[in-house]
Amino acid sequence: MEPYYKGKSPLTERFVHAFRGIWYAWQKEPNFRIEAFIAVGVLAAMIILPLHGLERAVLVLIITFVLALEVINSLFERMLDLIHPHFSPEVKRIKDTMAGAVLLAATAAVIIAGLILVRPLLLFDFTLQEFLIPFRTSFGIGFARIVTLLGGWQVIVGVGGLMSLILLVRQHYKHFTLLAGGLLGGELIVLLLKFLFSRPRPEAVEWVQAYGSSFPSGHVFLGTVLWLIVAYILTASETRRRYIWVMASTVIAFVVVSRIILSVHWFSDVVGGLLLGMFWFFFWFGLNEKLHEKESSSLPTF
Incomplete structure (x- = not known):
């Protein structure tokens, strides 16, 4: 041979x-x-x-x-x-x-x-803010205002709360703590970082209401955490796994772009929110697996 x-x-x-x-x-x-x-x-x-x-x-x-x-x-x-x-x-x-x-x-x-x-x-x-001025048309702003809701507190609370309730009722405690702990812990991290950095937002925010300091983007951070966890929970079937991850990534990308188009965040704010959100997801995922390593790893079916 x-x-x-x-x-x-x-x-x-x-x-x-x-x-x-x-x-x-x-x-x-x-x-x-x-x-x-x-x-x-x-x-x-x-x-x-x-x-x-x-x-x-x-x-x-x-x-x-x-x-x-x-x-x-x-x-x-x-x-x-x-x-x-x-x-x-x-x-x-x-x-x-x-x-x-x-x-x-x-x-x-x-x-x-x-x-x-x-x-x-x-x-x-600053360069990107000037570059995006021609793209802030009535259609672009309208589309961004809709898309940005996918990372807003209404969707975070609605989707996160509903899925947490379903997981709790079906006794999928590992995934319940992954989702609930990931979102609650992520919110605390965002509030702490915003307080520490206290970065001013871009001037002339006209299209949506924005509260708090600019860094990091809470919409991007929590949207990243939510949709990555949702994608993980829904990937019980091998046949649809790739499409779910692609859809989750697309939603996150739309939220990232919408926050810049609406001029409520600097580019570095959304990059920081994206990277920190991904880091928190993987960190909490590993910690949650460690806490539940003796429990059943069966996935819920939606």
């Missing part, structure tokens, strides 16, 4: 093996796909925003480091599954430690990227 990899194989063949491994990680590891999408967004910002060459190099290095660490984590998990097919507490601790290393690296990468991008991002706020 011909070995899969030989030390004296051609250089091109080694690249084939490498790309095959990356493709396998893309197919099998949802975390790798999420980090890859975030990396694409950071790279796009790196190209658009006025950064120095050294700053761009640092961003590329930390992106590569986090993605490589995720691939290594995937490799170790597969090796452990082969060596120890019977799951044990020791194997669980090893996997948790590797996942913790990836989380620490990703958190550090987010902090470093934030420190690098914050200055040009604040300058970009």
Whole structure:
């Protein structure tokens, strides 16, 4: 039988093996796909925003480091599954430690990227506000006023409250705490951050009522948390999983754009709300799983 990899194989063949491994990680590891999408967004910002060459190099290095660490984590998990097919507490601790290393690296990468991008991002706020002036037509404003409700308190309370009640009645306590705790905790985080930053909103807010300070966008933060949790709960069926996640992502994107079109937030406000909302979702999801790891993981059917 011909070995899969030989030390004296051609250089091109080694690249084939490498790309095959990356493709396998893309197919099998949802975390790798999420980090890859975030990396694409950071790279796009790196190209658009006025950064120095050294700053761009640092961003590329930390992106590569986090993605490589995720691939290594995937490799170790597969090796452990082969060596120890019977799951044990020791194997669980090893996997948790590797996942913790990836989380620490990703958190550090987010902090470093934030420190690098914050200055040009604040300058970009004013440029984008001027660029969007022609798009603030009667139709654009009307459409944005409707779409922005998907992240408003009426929808958050209505959808979140109804789904929480259904989950509670059906005794799906893990998903109930995921949804209720995610929204209540998210609201507290938004209020705290708005108080700490106290950033003024853009001038001449005419089309909707806006309260509180500007950073972060509460609509985007809580809308991101709500629709990601809703998508997770509704993905019980494999046949509709992809479409639900696409719909949730589309709703979040509409809310993001609507807050800028309505001029109630700066671009950096909605970016901060989006990233912080995603971070809170994944953090609370992991913590909630830990709290309920001994309970049944059956999903509700809607």
